[in-house]
Amino acid sequence: MKTTRLEAFSDGVVAILITIMVLELKTPHGHDWPALRELSTVFSAYVLSFVFLGIYWNNHHHMLHISERVSGAVLWANLHLLFWLSLIPFGTAWMGESHVAALPTALYGFILMMAGAAYYILKMTLIAAQGPGSKLEAALGSDLKGKISVVIYISGIAISFINSWVAAAVYASVALIWLVPDRRIEGGRK
Numbered sequence: 001m002k003t004t005r006l007e008a009f010s011d012g013v014v015a016i017l018i019t020i021m022v023l024e025l026k027t028p029h030g031h032d033w034p035a036l037r038e039l040s041t042v043f044s045a046y047v048l049s050f051v052f053l054g055i056y057w058n059n060h061h062h063m064l065h066i067s068e069r070v071s072g073a074v075l076w077a078n079l080h081l082l083f084w085l086s087l088i089p090f091g092t093a094w095m096g097e098s099h100v101a102a103l104p105t106a107l108y109g110f111i112l113m114m115a116g117a118a119y120y121i122l123k124m125t126l127i128a129a130q131g132p133g134s135k136l137e138a139a140l141g142s143d144l145k146g147k148i149s150v151v152i153y154i155s156g157i158a159i160s161f162i163n164s165w166v167a168a169a170v171y172a173s174v175a176l177i178w179l180v181p182d183r184r185i186e187g188g189r190k
Contacts, residue, residue, distance in 0.1 A: 003064045014057045020089045045096030055178045066135050077125040084115035106160040113153035149174045
């Protein structure tokens with residue numbers, strides 16, 4: 001099976017998730033700068049989640065672009081990833097509306113960690129579907145960034161119960177690591 005349907009479906013889901021998140025942003029109750037400032041935490045959580053969804057969308061696209069086929073296992077692994085990504089709007093809203101309280105911030109980190117693990121599972125399943133010595137396997141290598149990200153998420157979850165703002169910064173650091181697309185994948189395009 002070719003990758004086009006999988007990519008189109010995933011693109012649609014990510015677009016819907018971003019739409020759901022922006023619809024959660026409420027207009028301020030006042031008409032001045034202090035009224036807008038009250039929404040700064042909610043808006044900051046939205047921006048962080050938008051960046052994360054953008055990173056997943058971008059890397060998912062690049063990974064599928066150099067893949068030649070998908071299997072049933074890849075379809076299920078992709079659904080597993082989309083499940084965790086679909087929880088990002090909930091985690092974003094709760095963390096933002098709670099003004100980065102400990103439990104919502106820990107849950108947000110858990111969702112990000114599970115999405116990272118699901119992406120890793122998708123990557124490994126997709127590599128297996130390509131067969132030995134594939135372009136995808138050569139392009140992705142050991143995926144040190146992916147493994148480190150999950151460890152950083154775990155530390156952020158623990159830190160959220162000590163200082164939830166520091167935990168949010170830890171999550172943002174993972175986004176910074178991933179903002180630049182992997183050059184190995186860029187160079188491995190068909």
